Amino acid sequence: MKEKEIIEFIRKSVITRSKNIIAGIGDDTAVVKYTKNDYLLLTIDSIVENVHFKLNQATYYQIGKKAIAVNLSDIAAMGGIPLYILISIGLPEGEKETIGNLLNGFKYMAKRYKFEIIGGNLTKSNILFIDVCAVGKVEKKYLKLRNGAKEGDLIYVTGNLGASQIKKHLNIKPRIEESRFLVKNFPISAMIDISDGLSSDLITLSKESNVGFNIFLEKIPLSNEVKKISKTKEEEILHALNDGEDYELLFTIPEKYKNNIPEKINKTKITLIGEITKDREYKGIYKNREINITASGFDHFPILTS
Amino acid sequence: MKEKEIIEFIRKSVITRSKNIIAGIGDDTAVVKYTKNDYLLLTIDSIVENVHFKLNQATYYQIGKKAIAVNLSDIAAMGGIPLYILISIGLPEGEKETIGNLLNGFKYMAKRYKFEIIGGNLTKSNILFIDVCAVGKVEKKYLKLRNGAKEGDLIYVTGNLGASQIKKHLNIKPRIEESRFLVKNFPISAMIDISDGLSSDLITLSKESNVGFNIFLEKIPLSNEVKKISKTKEEEILHALNDGEDYELLFTIPEKYKNNIPEKINKTKITLIGEITKDREYKGIYKNREINITASGFDHFPILTS
Numbered sequence: 001m002k003e004k005e006i007i008e009f010i011r012k013s014v015i016t017r018s019k020n021i022i023a024g025i026g027d028d029t030a031v032v033k034y035t036k037n038d039y040l041l042l043t044i045d046s047i048v049e050n051v052h053f054k055l056n057q058a059t060y061y062q063i064g065k066k067a068i069a070v071n072l073s074d075i076a077a078m079g080g081i082p083l084y085i086l087i088s089i090g091l092p093e094g095e096k097e098t099i100g101n102l103l104n105g106f107k108y109m110a111k112r113y114k115f116e117i118i119g120g121n122l123t124k125s126n127i128l129f130i131d132v133c134a135v136g137k138v139e140k141k142y143l144k145l146r147n148g149a150k151e152g153d154l155i156y157v158t159g160n161l162g163a164s165q166i167k168k169h170l171n172i173k174p175r176i177e178e179s180r181f182l183v184k185n186f187p188i189s190a191m192i193d194i195s196d197g198l199s200s201d202l203i204t205l206s207k208e209s210n211v212g213f214n215i216f217l218e219k220i221p222l223s224n225e226v227k228k229i230s231k232t233k234e235e236e237i238l239h240a241l242n243d244g245e246d247y248e249l250l251f252t253i254p255e256k257y258k259n260n261i262p263e264k265i266n267k268t269k270i271t272l273i274g275e276i277t278k279d280r281e282y283k284g285i286y287k288n289r290e291i292n293i294t295a296s297g298f299d300h301f302p303i304l305t306s
Numbered sequence: 307m308k309e310k311e312i313i314e315f316i317r318k319s320v321i322t323r324s325k326n327i328i329a330g331i332g333d334d335t336a337v338v339k340y341t342k343n344d345y346l347l348l349t350i351d352s353i354v355e356n357v358h359f360k361l362n363q364a365t366y367y368q369i370g371k372k373a374i375a376v377n378l379s380d381i382a383a384m385g386g387i388p389l390y391i392l393i394s395i396g397l398p399e400g401e402k403e404t405i406g407n408l409l410n411g412f413k414y415m416a417k418r419y420k421f422e423i424i425g426g427n428l429t430k431s432n433i434l435f436i437d438v439c440a441v442g443k444v445e446k447k448y449l450k451l452r453n454g455a456k457e458g459d460l461i462y463v464t465g466n467l468g469a470s471q472i473k474k475h476l477n478i479k480p481r482i483e484e485s486r487f488l489v490k491n492f493p494i495s496a497m498i499d500i501s502d503g504l505s506s507d508l509i510t511l512s513k514e515s516n517v518g519f520n521i522f523l524e525k526i527p528l529s530n531e532v533k534k535i536s537k538t539k540e541e542e543i544l545h546a547l548n549d550g551e552d553y554e555l556l557f558t559i560p561e562k563y564k565n566n567i568p569e570k571i572n573k574t575k576i577t578l579i580g581e582i583t584k585d586r587e588y589k590g591i592y593k594n595r596e597i598n599i600t601a602s603g604f605d606h607f608p609i610l611t612s
Binding site: 009010018020021024029030032034035042043044045046047048050051052083084086087088090096099100103116117118119120121122123124125126127129131133135 | 315316324326327330335336338340341348349350351352353354356357358389390392393394396402405406409422423424425426427428429430431432433435437439441
């Protein structure tokens with residue numbers, strides 16, 4: 001089974017729903033009742049040695065930061081802010097220096113993104129893994145889900161995309177502040193963070209919203225790393241569509257707000273990359289030609305290089 | 307570094323405290339503000355292949371149950387009830403049957419202990435690991451911490467202790483209902499669940515409460531497995547003191563309630579095993595002789611066999 005199939009299987013098998021649960025598996029975080037004005041956001045995510053990082057290519061400080069960042073990105077995607085973090089560590093060896101560096105990564109993130117580390121667990125393991133459970137909150141009026149995109153909405157991304165595995169994945173900047181600016185100022189209709197890749201996550205958002213999309217492929221903002229490793233424009237676009245681990249925000253907004261969206265929030269670029277369509281078709285436009293986009297776009301994209 | 311040293315190091319290095327946090331690392335769960343009458347309880351715990359289970363000695367159904375149970379036990383130790391569970395799975399292979407059996411374990415626990423599975427994460431990994439984040443709640447008036455034991459309080463345990471690694475660790479029954487009966491009916495002064503072993507966890511409770519204890523070693527309730535594998539009474543007691551993974555409740559209560567404590571709650575035996583003392587000394591009484599108890603009691607217990 002592929003990961004998405006397994007997750008769908010788990011979702012159908014296990015997930016229960018009560019009146020306290022606003023959203024369960026299937027969004028970036030679970031959303032449950034909390035106070036009169038706020039929802040509680042809960043998410044769990046792990047990073048594993050040799051899957052999400054290699055010990056000879058990353059410092060423990062970077063690994064600690066990454067473990068937290070991928071969870072904060074999920075909270076940002078809901079429009080929320082982080083409150084508390086719980087950390088579970090599987091550790092092959094217990095040297096003080098190693099652990100100290102890992103902890104410094106956690107501490108940096110706690111200070112930068114203003115949350116508190118309230119719990120932890122440590123166990124022996126043959127490989128290093130870090131599981132982080134992040135708890136956040138969002139005002140009910142600002143909660144953003146994946147399923148609200150409507151025909152005619154414009155599609156935007158923060159930052160630059162592609163080739164994040166080269167460098168950026170060890171220095172992820174969760175877009176909490178950008179998200180907060182957006183939800184406070186605009187009626188964002190749907191939001192998701194890009195973890196699997198633009199093509200995959202945009203299709204997820206579209207499926208949840210029961211719509212399609214049209215992406216202006218030449219408009220996708222490209223990272224410097226993509227430009228360095230690509231020989232052609234087509235190659236650059238394929239990286240940006242499919243590489244994953246960008247941890248940027250992908251969001252939609254009604255067309256009438258087009259002129260109000262700023263070019264930057266703080267120093268983070270905001271780029272219009274496409275529009276939502278009624279039919280559930282996933283299209284890209286490249287040199288005025290229409291191209292089908294798939295979640296495994298890399299395999300199904302021969303026309304780009306023709 | 308030993309695990310306890312590392313946890314203490316983490317506690318000192320990382321843990322922050324704000325007015326919203328009632329208890330952080332150092333108790334069974336973190337406790338944070340929630341509603342007017344209730345606190346929210348949050349805990350994370352993992353089980354790892356070849357550390358907490360072996361795949362040739364446990365079914366996936368049992369592993370799924372255990373991953374949940376160890377977390378519910380922490381919530382029981384605070385006097386609370388579970389609300390939500392988030393599960394992160396590291397999986398070497400993705401066969402549908404394997405995952406189905408694991409999920410059935412989760413589902414059994416969700417139904418039996420009345421919580422909802424609201425989130426999950428799945429990643430590739432060379433070894434199987436399951437991280438569970440459990441969210442519970444407890445009425446402010448019923449919250450139990452480790453640090454409330456007072457001189458003269460009596461010490462009780464639920465169930466039987468020792469040799470849990472043989473069988474019981476794959477069929478842990480978190481003492482939620484027993485805990486709820488206790489906190490509703492008695493002014494429990496301190497509570498903890500026995501995960502590391504009676505000696506170790508009783509010393510933890512005593513250190514947090516700044517007291518000592520005197521254990522009536524012959525009164526410790528022994529599991530059938532302990533009796534089967536032990537040749538002498540002394541050996542039985544050592545198992546019960548030091549084996550760990552019992553997941554029973556250990557609690558203290560002022561002496562004047564002695565005659566009110568029932569012999570059983572539901573079908574779970576409640577046993578008086580000792581008393582809290584003023585001096586921070588950790589003692590046991592065996593055949594009218596006084597014995598020093600240590601967290602690594604097994605190494606320091608020669609007098610028992612003399």
